[in-house]
Amino acid sequence: MCAGFVVGALATATAFGAEVSVKLSGMNEVPPVTGSAAGSGMFTVGDDGSISGSVTTTGVNGTMAHIHAGAAGSNGGVIIPLVKEGDTYKTPAGAKLTPEQMKALKEGGLYVNVHSAAHPGGEVRAQLQ
Structure with a gap:
């Protein structure tokens, strides 16, 4: 099974070992951010x-990005800082989730967040589910 990280879709179990996609939006931020x-x-x-x-962004002057712990509607701590290369943010080599973080991922309890100077708490976000 290949489950996607698709915002706005019904939650499904995450398939490990498979590529999964994610779409980020300001409306998924807590609180929501309007804009393009x-x-x-x-x-x-x-x-x-x-x-x-x-992840690659458009319409945002991102300063940093991370994978965070936290369910939809809540904010949480940084798990993995992503490496900025232009408008793209990559996982660092050797990045690994703990067993507890893997469990949270399966339950939709992780998200990716891109921060900016205008919105230091996050400008675009997507749950990983």
Whole structure:
């Protein structure tokens, strides 16, 4: 099964070892951010917790991006800082989720967030589910 990280879709179980897509929007931020900023990307999560992939944004002057712990509607702490390369943010080599973070991922309790100077708490976000 290949489940996507698709915002606005019904939650499904995450398939490990498969590529999954993510779409970021300001309306998914807590609180919501209005504007034209958006993003999309792809991540691969291995059975061992290894995670690789990236997101690319448009319409936002991003300063940093992370994978965070937190369910939809709530904010949480940083799990994995992403590496900025222009408008693309990549997982660092060797990034790995703990067993607890893998469980949270399966339950929709992780999200990717791109921050900006205008919105330091986050300008675009997508749940990983």
